[in-house]
Amino acid sequence: MTLYTVVPLELVLDGVNLEREPWVERRIEGVLVQLEPISPGRGKVVRILDGPLESYLDPRFEPGAVIALG
Numbered sequence: 001m002t003l004y005t006v007v008p009l010e011l012v013l014d015g016v017n018l019e020r021e022p023w024v025e026r027r028i029e030g031v032l033v034q035l036e037p038i039s040p041g042r043g044k045v046v047r048i049l050d051g052p053l054e055s056y057l058d059p060r061f062e063p064g065a066v067i068a069l070g
Helices: 053-057
Strands: 024-028 031-039 041-051 066-070
Touching: 024 041, 031 066
Parallel strands: none
Antiparallel strands: 024 031, 031 041, 041 066
């Protein structure tokens, strides 16, 4: 992969080796999503792993959306 940018490489790769909490998988309303825990009981959607095709158009499951894990 080639990346053409005017941004210094140190800024592009900043934080790439930092430790992060492992992602979790949850089935919510029949849609299996991968979540990044952001606080107890809440997670940010990383991606949809499995579900009906309509779920890809549902704004509740778009990457970056915050979901309660209740």
